[in-house]
Structures are given as structure tokens and as C-alpha cells.
Amino acid sequence: MIITVATSAGFCFGVKRAIKIALATVEKSGNVEMLGDIVHNEQVVQNIEAAGILKVDALESGTGKILLIRSHGAPESVYQEARRLGYRIVDATCPMVKEIHTIVRERYAQGFSIIIIGDKDHDEVQGILGQIGYDALVIENADAVPLGAVQTMDRAAVVVQSTQALANVQAILAVLERHIPEVVFSNTICRATRERQAEMEILPLENDVVLVIGSKTSANTKRLYELAHAANARSYLIQTRDDIKPQWFEGVQCVAVTAGASTPDDTIQEVIAALKSL
Ligand code: SF4
Numbered sequence: 001m002i003i004t005v006a007t008s009a010g011f012c013f014g015v016k017r018a019i020k021i022a023l024a025t026v027e028k029s030g031n032v033e034m035l036g037d038i039v040h041n042e043q044v045v046q047n048i049e050a051a052g053i054l055k056v057d058a059l060e061s062g063t064g065k066i067l068l069i070r071s072h073g074a075p076e077s078v079y080q081e082a083r084r085l086g087y088r089i090v091d092a093t094c095p096m097v098k099e100i101h102t103i104v105r106e107r108y109a110q111g112f113s114i115i116i117i118g119d120k121d122h123d124e125v126q127g128i129l130g131q132i133g134y135d136a137l138v139i140e141n142a143d144a145v146p147l148g149a150v151q152t153m154d155r156a157a158v159v160v161q162s163t164q165a166l167a168n169v170q171a172i173l174a175v176l177e178r179h180i181p182e183v184v185f186s187n188t189i190c191r192a193t194r195e196r197q198a199e200m201e202i203l204p205l206e207n208d209v210v211l212v213i214g215s216k217t218s219a220n221t222k223r224l225y226e227l228a229h230a231a232n233a234r235s236y237l238i239q240t241r242d243d244i245k246p247q248w249f250e251g252v253q254c255v256a257v258t259a260g261a262s263t264p265d266d267t268i269q270e271v272i273a274a275l276k277s278l
Pocket of ligand 1: 012013014015071072094095096097162163190191192193261
């Protein structure tokens, strides 16, 4: 069986950077807290906790403590609250996400209505909303465009959660452009996501089976799986090697492996080793 591993599989630049910053900070200063999980992956979260970084649900007294901002970024109110409580802030927001923050702030100041294409409850989207006092519309898919609200807009600036699929974005954009006289679109899907998704347009067609490795809580992993499955019904989403079922590979000659942006390399290597042992 030939195993092809996507070149883009695994940690993206932003996640690698955030984990590096987190570990370096706790090693140097100790007493690091984080609001929520560093990334949507159980193994990574365990490693981060084992390093001594504390996940908290709310900020309390921050004297002598560091608040680590995760790669998804955070609303402006979190920074303000942390400073007020005496935290020192170490910001591991991905530079690509920061760029989205800058765009929405500028466009908002110029008087544009802001539209974010993304998952309403995702931390990254909440972080973007929190740059402009939550005064924006979030749209998840073309069927969910609130026509009443968009028809009142004269000019809108549209940004995209960094891990969205381009086809979904284009479908939403087409609806918006029919109803809003001026639409300024910034394609803020990040490069890591574009590369990953481009590979998922080809590999499922060239292989009998596709394995997508990542947490079921990871939005970008799920999206990757949806792309793979649309092109090849024998695509499977697995979290670890333990989820592999030998019957998936009966008569299979070639298998493609990819992984979400928050999937550690160890997990990918374990899956490859398990495939080889089949
Ligand atoms: S998926 Fe893209 S935007 Fe998000 S952390 Fe990774 S590189 Fe940054």
C-alpha cells in the first residue's frame, strides 16, 4: 500500500509559534494562565498543561501572573480586563489573525458595515468581533445570510475566518454582492489553510482512501474532512491511530494522509506507522 502524506499536514505556522511562545514563557517566568485551550487538540492541551500552564475560565487577580493570548486571538475587552487585574500579557495571536483585526478596525473606522464569514462561536471569530465592540454580522453559510439586515447596508467590508473553505466564502459573497451596493472583500483565509485545502482537492482523487487526522473539536480539521469526503467517499476522520479500522483498507493500493493545523507530528507519525503495519 502506497502512503502519501500531504505536505501541509499538521501544525501550521501560527500554532507552532503559539506553542513555542507558551512553553518558553512558562519555562522562563512560571505562573502562566490561558483562557481556554491553546488549540483544539486534546494531546497538545495535555502537553501544555503538563508544562504547568493553567487553563482558566475567567480572569481573577493577576498580580505576578502572565496571561497568554492564544493563536486564535482575543477580544479587546480581554486585554483591558487583564491589564486592569494586574496581569502581564504575552500575546501569541497568529500574525495572520492580527491582520484580520487590523482590517476590521480600519474599515469600521471608515464607516463600513462589517461582515465576518465564519463560525459564530469560534474563538477566532469572537476575537475579531471584539475588535469593534461586536458591531458586525457573522455569516456561516449562504443559506444563513440575513437578507433583511444586509439590505440596509450601503457599503460593507467582508473578512473571513482564517480557516474557512473558499467555496463557502464565494457562495456567501455572491449573495452579499446581489444585495449590497458596495462590497469590499478581503480574502483572509490564511496561506496554511489554502495549501491544506488545495491538497485536499487533489489527493482524494488520486487515492483509494483518505485519512484526515485531528480532533473532532477542530473546525479546520472538520472542514478538511468535508473537502476530502466530497471528493472521495472513502475518507475518514480519525483522532489517533486507535481509530483506524483495518477493514477500511481491504483491496486498497494507495492511501493519502492529512491532518488539521492543530494535530501534532507525533500523532501523524503514529498513524503512518500503524498504516505500515497493516
Ligand atoms: S490556521 Fe492560519 S491563521 Fe490560524 S493559526 Fe494557523 S497560520 Fe495562523
